[in-house]
Amino acid sequence: MKEYIKINEQDNVVVALREFKEGDRIQDGTIDLVVKESVPSGHKIALHFMKEGEKVIKYGNPIGLAKADIEAGTWVHTHNIKTGLGDICSYIYEKDYKELESTEDAYFRGYRRKDGKVGIRNEIWIIPTVGCVNKIAALLERKGNSMLTDNVEKVCAFEHPYGCSQMGEDQENTKKILAGLVNHPNAGGVLVIGLGCENSGVEQLKEHIGKYDGNRVKFLICQEEEDEVEAALKLLSGLIEYASTFAREEIPVKELIIGLKCGGSDGFSGITANPLVGAFSDILISKGGTTILTEVPEMFGAETLLMSRCREEGTFDKTVAMINGFKDYYTSHNQTIYENPSPGNKQGGISTLEDKSLGCTQKSGNAPVSDVLPYGSPVKSKGLNLLTAPGNDLVAATALAASGAHIVLFTTGRGTPFACPVPTVKISSNSKLYERKSNWIDFNAGVLLEEGKMDNIAQNLFSFVLDTASGKTVKSEIEGFHDMAVWKDGVTL
Incomplete structure (x- = not known):
């Protein structure tokens, strides 16, 4: 070694x-x-x-x-x-990328929905519109999981403390994320539960959901029911029956959308796990698939490398707006833009934000940037997308799911047990973590330090992702973890 x-x-x-x-x-x-x-x-x-x-x-x-x-x-x-970084910057579009060569098709076994979308899980999701009904949602999750049929994998309730006493864009962000989850094809059926007096209630949320299948999405307002649990269980029963009509079938990998995220990084993350995920991203995109990179603050210092890979000048302009808009967000809250690496990052060997960013952005591989997504917006373009979201693990991973990611690949040098609303594959940057936290970590990139070949390990990771998309459960799913968090940015009344 x-x-x-x-x-x-x-x-x-x-x-x-x-x-x-x-x-x-x-x-x-x-x-x-x-x-x-x-x-x-x-x-x-x-x-x-x-x-x-x-x-x-x-x-x-x-x-x-x-x-x-x-x-x-x-x-x-x-x-x-x-750090050698400054504040708001001016940028010049200097295109510098090569298109990836197309490679042979690959397939996984997923669920084709009635609207043509593809899911990799057939779950029932319970989405509260407001934190006041969280515990009812949790109760329904427990009861619902005793009602499952063979084709329906689990019932998941996504508790959160938002949905009321918010204003302006802050409230809109909550609605966007909740609507993104309602529309996510990993859910064969969705039960939206409102309280009835919140300012992000069922009717307001429907405006963001758009057109929906009434067999797949049901709504319940607790204040309007004599027994909200009994009423909700009847709706769950119908949703489970509807979801049971779906079965796995062969799906081309070009339909797959994968989120790219890192957290609890160390000095090896930019040498093993992040470049490995970048190599995976290139493989998927070469087959017509889609990846989404987020964590805008962890692009600071490496943003010009992404800007030079923007396929069009309009995409470059959106990338500049995303980067400088996030810097404005920091300064508007009187915070230092470049004070980012966490105590754990520093302990692991990361010294500055540039050090972290140059390692972090390697998850994007070499593909050109196809599009830049505002927070809470669904992915529209094949290939590599950039998503506006902070670095916080739960907030960023939830944003990836809400934008349509079927799976999130999460690289880490220190480890974490969390999972977002979609399967969250933990990839360790070192073998010591993989061995010590085998109940957390799904895939070991540390073998690259032990003379492993990048091409071989990347193909192994690609196969692992296809297996996961075809139904193989990852460690956090086995434990029953499914977290969500919304980016809070505004006044609480």
């Missing part, structure tokens, strides 16, 4: 693949260096002297500036490197 990695020939740091001690030697045909202090695994070691203000290069791009002189062989981290 390698002891360190130089990611790009232009880099002036290497990443330690084990803990280095003072006096250890880094030596190969191009490097001969004595390590001058202890450096944790996943962290950076300076290859040569860097004077104060000099750019620190990783992934072939600057990840920050030296805060003081940095000696060769020393640890490079938050104590001696700072």
Whole structure:
């Protein structure tokens, strides 16, 4: 096993693949260096002297500036490197991408809905319009799961604290996400439960849902029922009967939509798990499929790499608006734009936002950017899409689901048990996490540090995703986890 990695020939740091001690030697045909202090695994070691203000290069791009002189062989981290990013930027469209070559068709076994959409699960979803009815929804989930037929996999209630006492765009965001879930084809049937006095009630939500199949979507307003549970169970029974008419059939992979997300990252995330997901994305898109990349704050510092891959100038303009709009969001709340890496990220070896972003955006692979989606908007274009949403794991993953993702691929270096409304595949950046948290992690990208071949591992991940789309349950599904969260941005009355 390698002891360190130089990611790009232009880099002036290497990443330690084990803990280095003072006096250890880094030596190969191009490097001969004595390590001058202890450096944790996943962290950076300076290859040569860097004077104060000099750019620190990783992934072939600057990840920050030296805060003081940095000696060769020393640890490079938050104590001696700072972000080199500014605030609102101007950008020029400089197209720089190649179209992916088409590859042979692939198939999975999914559910073809009456409107032509495709789902990979045949579940019954209970969507509360307001947090006041959360516990009724949870009660119905428990009772509903005792009513299932062979063709219906589970009943899921998506509790949330929103739907009332919100104003303006904040309230609209809640309706968009709830409507996106109602329309999601992973649900063979949907029961929408309202209280009756909320300002994001059933009638208001219907405006965002649009045209719907009355056999697939049912509505109940609790204040209008003498026994809301009894009434809801009758509706659930009908929904289960309707969903039971669907069976898995062969579906071309071009119908598959996959969300791309990372969280709890470490120094290996940008070396193993994120590039692996990028390679997967390219495979899927080469077969006509669709991926969605989000976490806008974790594009800061790497956004020009995405902008140069925009297929059209109009898409470039939307990307610029997304990036600078998110910066305005930060400054309007008197927050620093570039103070992003979490304590866990820093402990894992990520020093600056550029360091994190250059690793994060590798999940997008090499495909051109087809479209940019506002928060809560459904995907319309095949290929790689960018989605406006924050980095928060639950909020961003829910946004991916609401925009139509059938599955979310979630890379992590530290691990997390959560799951969003759709199957959430956890991909570890290192083998230690995969072995230690086998109840959380579905796929190990850490084998890439152990001389694994990217093409082979990417094909393995592609096969794993097709199996998941065909009904194989992932770890979080086995545990019964299905979370959702809405991006809260506004006054609460």
